[in-house]
Amino acid sequence: MDGAGHHSAVPVAVTGLDHFFGTGEARKQAIWDVSIEVARGSLTVLMGPSGSGKTTVLTLMGCLRDVQHGSVRLLGEELNGAAEARRVALRRRLGFIFQAHNLHESLSATQNVLMGLQVHGRGDNALRLRAAHHILGLVGLGDRLDYLPGSLSGGQKQRVAVARALVSNPEVVFADEPTAALDKESGATVVRMLKTLGRKRGTTTIMVTHDNRILDLADRIVTLEEGRIVKDVRAR
Numbered sequence: 660m661d662g663a664g665h666h667s668a669v670p671v672a673v674t675g676l677d678h679f680f681g682t683g684e685a686r687k688q689a690i691w692d693v694s695i696e697v698a699r700g701s702l703t704v705l706m707g708p709s710g711s712g713k714t715t716v717l718t719l720m721g722c723l724r725d726v727q728h729g730s731v732r733l734l735g736e737e738l739n740g741a742a743e744a745r746r747v748a749l750r751r752r753l754g755f756i757f758q759a760h761n762l763h764e765s766l767s768a769t770q771n772v773l774m775g776l777q778v779h780g781r782g783d784n785a786l787r788l789r790a791a792h793h794i795l796g797l798v799g800l801g802d803r804l805d806y807l808p809g810s811l812s813g814g815q816k817q818r819v820a821v822a823r824a825l826v827s828n829p830e831v832v833f834a835d836e837p838t839a840a841l842d843k844e845s846g847a848t849v850v851r852m853l854k855t856l857g858r859k860r861g862t863t864t865i866m867v868t869h870d871n872r873i874l875d876l877a878d879r880i881v882t883l884e885e886g887r888i889v890k891d892v893r894a895r
């Protein structure tokens with residue numbers, strides 16, 4: 660166990676976060692004083708109009724962008740001023756699901772999912788293969804293990820990307836419009852999987868979505884407008 664963050668009840672805590680794009684005359688503030696604490700095992704949805712700052716906040720929390728001002732504590736570690744080596748180590752404990760699924764076209768579904776494990780560089784190959792097949796089964800692709808992305812539908816490709824993000828058993832999953840390319844049924848399957856992982860393993864999910872169907876499943880819905888939180892609603 661490496662530090663207090665591992666079993667922290669608050670895997671992501673953001674305080675007084677501002678963010679700017681551009682320099683000089685073109686410098687523009689995109690995020691204004693955002694603060695949010697996310698509970699372990701919960702599914703939080705970020706919503707709001709186009710350009711309201713959802714993706715910027717998600718990438719700041721997910722260690723994919725430098726924190727300029729304010730605090731982001733991720734799994735117990737402060738990201739503001741964190742050394743790149745620490746951030747690389749943290750990213751290994753995260754899962755990312757983005758709309759552009761970025762699958763390797765020359766690799767099968769199974770090989771793509773294995774890419775989600777190889778960065779960790781541990782474990783034996785038979786175990787990895789079993790993990791990849793297991794998670795592909797869970798997302799309903801047990802009969803497509805050796806298909807190339809080119810012969811999968813958009814929704815099936817997205818499910819491969821979900822399997823790749825989850826195969827390493829991440830502590831926090833960051834997802835940007837993960838259901839945009841999915842039909843109703845596969846979209847619901849993906850979100851139900853994330854909910855189940857939250858319950859069973861304490862996996863925390865933070866998701867940007869415009870998908871109304873997902874809102875019913877969220878534990879919390881945070882709405883951004885013009886870079887500020889304007890609404891923060893918890894389910895139940």
Ligand SMILES: Nc1ncnc2c1ncn2[C@@H]1O[C@H](COP(=O)(O)OP(=O)(O)OP(=O)(O)O)[C@@H](O)[C@H]1O
Nearest residue numbers: 680681689707708709710711712713714715716867
């Ligand atoms: N790399 C960048 N350079 C300059 N401005 C940027 C950059 N990325 C985002 N912005 C600006 O920051 C603001 C927030 O953008 P962001 O992508 O976070 O919004 P969003 O809510 O995710 O939008 P969408 O729903 O359209 O994806 C917007 O005004 C956008 O133009």
